[in-house]
Amino acid sequence: MSTTINRQAHRLAEALERGLHVVRFTPSGGLHAAITVNRPRHEVYRFWRDLENLPRFMAHVESVVTVPGGGSHWRVRGPANRIIEWDAEITRDREDELISWRSLGGAATRHRGSVRFTDAPGGRGTEVRVEMEYRTPGGRAGLVVARLFGEHPEQQVRDDLRRFKQVMETGEVARSAGSPEGPRAWRQFFQHKAQPAEHARRPAQHASR
């Protein structure tokens, strides 16, 4: 599917990445990414806190079902389209400021993370900072999670945040014929043609308002 130009672009992107892009990925398997969302902090926190909203912007997550008492059940599409499931619990929840979670059960999906919300300076909205931790590749803990994030884990978390910003600010995820799923790291190197495609068509929704 990739063309000469795409290969060139890929190489250029890789070369520039080495120069410009510092992957902050600690030996313990921690990564972080941040984005600014042009919406009030309370609204941004509320949207994230309703965990069932997460599949709207997390590329790998098929569904999150919350259960009373702060627990949640996650269905995630993994490598080779395999569905992986785990349970998680919220470990800290400070309204409009912070949500922390950790997975429960099997070592292969073990990870924990947090998202912090702060006011961006000068009325620029809300700064959202995500941190995640999983051990790999030494220990087996967090192995599946590590694979989910692939070779560019921080890029993938950043793409999730980009979609989060799009949903919060515009109500939808930006899609094109080249990237019909919206921002996804691998798609940027393996684009569809920028040409309308039958398979990308959705049922037409005519204006009724």
Place this chain on the structure above:
Amino acid sequence: MKANCWMGRNKVEVLDVPEPGILNPRDAVVRVTSTAICGSDLHLYDGYIPTMRKGDVLGHEFMGEVVEVGPGVANLRPGDRVVVPFPIACGACLACEHGMYSLCENSNPNAGLAEKMMGHSPAGIFGYSHMLGGYPGGQAQYARVPFADIGPIKIDDDLPDEKVLFLSDILPTGWMGAEMCDIKPGDVIAVWGAGPVGQFAAAAALQLGAEQVVSIDRFPYRLEIAGRAGALTLNYEEVDVLDALRDITAGRGPDACIDAVGMEAHYPVAAVQAYDRAKQAARLETDRPHALREAIMACRNGGIVSVIGVYGGFVDKFPMGSFMNRSLTMRTGQCHVQRYMKPLLDRIREGFDPSFVITHHMRLEDAPRAFEMFKNKEHYCNKVVLSPW
């Protein structure tokens, strides 16, 4: 439907492709009635913009009739006649809120790729590479328009397509080029490039109160059109531009210089042209910046260099010493078209007629011939408008 597709360097083909549909709630689908070929399409045609794919639908200057809208578009309905701005913008991010529509933070699904090449991503653009979104363009019978509730401007009266089509790009782009010059009484403005954008920039500079506008190019027929728009003209194959500008301004230099040429400038000194061409061909330098270099050298001390010609990557031999020591200011940007559509439409209603740049009306099927003619400046080709139906 028929669409003009990029098929590799110096090759476009009109192909049968699927019709676009609604992908997002704020989309509209437009039946294209008129679409134009832009000078910046030649950068794609010549193969200097990275991340193009064979089969990509070209075109970012188009207008037409709305045939379908998503449930999130309340202000348009099927049958409305609209002109579509080339930058895709959401209207809700910080950049959009500040009127910087071509920097929309939400409209480029491939922002990660653009970030790696440019540091941060600009907005998505119709028909202008995958780095800028992978959106099919408007040189087609139909086009999908995202954020249709924000971008397209409705044309309610019976103004013909040729008078309003250029609101999509080149008229606002020329206007912004002049506006960035902060024109004050007595100012002399020099414009590199007398293509349609340069012609509009010259016209805009005069409307914004410039004392005199000087247009610089090498094609007499283009200079003639700029001359009819009110500019004094210089053919750089006949005169030394820096000398001539010094002469016109009695030594001061133009108060502001507009680069309406961009990344594929031509230069009369063969050695310098060859140097840049060779580096560009070897991909060591992506852009040939002669016009920009000369604009910097020509500009008066403390003046403004306004860059609206398109650059894609990196330039060489940038005269930083001249730029820094002489307190110059550079202003740049893909045009924030949405900001200018309404006021410029008002000017058109009041009698300004931008159709003076058009030299050719052709059918969409003839796009391959039109690109060739436009690139080679055959038949005095200045601006081509294509009819898809």
